Amino acid sequence: MKRTAxxxxxxxxxxxxxxxxxxxxxxxxxxxxxxxxxxxEEYNRTFDTMDANGNGLLDDEELTNVLSGH
Ligand SMILES: [Ca+2]
Ligand SMILES: [Ca+2]
Structure with a gap:
């Protein structure tokens, strides 16, 4: 999947x-x-903040942490 999508x-x-x-x-x-x-760039900053392990992907654990406020 393309990053923009x-x-x-x-x-x-x-x-x-x-x-x-x-x-x-x-x-x-x-x-x-x-x-x-x-x-x-600002949106990428948000993405990078959410991408805790810095692999360029958001997995279920990272999204769960964001949504739970951790
Ligand atoms: Ca702005
Ligand atoms: Ca990640």
Whole structure:
């Protein structure tokens, strides 16, 4: 699966699971410089934060940790 498609799936999964489908919640989470926009680099930063073992993939354990707030 291409990385972009994976990002989209993860975003939808997190948004639906956490109930943060509103754009302001999404911005609050991913807009690191608070300019009101999320760049690809900012989104990659979020991905990298979630990818605890740095292998470029998010597995069930990593997603569970993110969703549980660990
Ligand atoms: Ca930004
Ligand atoms: Ca990983």
């Amino acid at each position: 994976l990002y989209l799936l993860i975003t939808v999964y997190i948004a639906l699971t956490l109930g943060c489908a509103k754009s302001d919640s999404f911005l609050k989470t991913h807009d690191y410089n608070s300019d009101g926009q999320v760049t690809k």
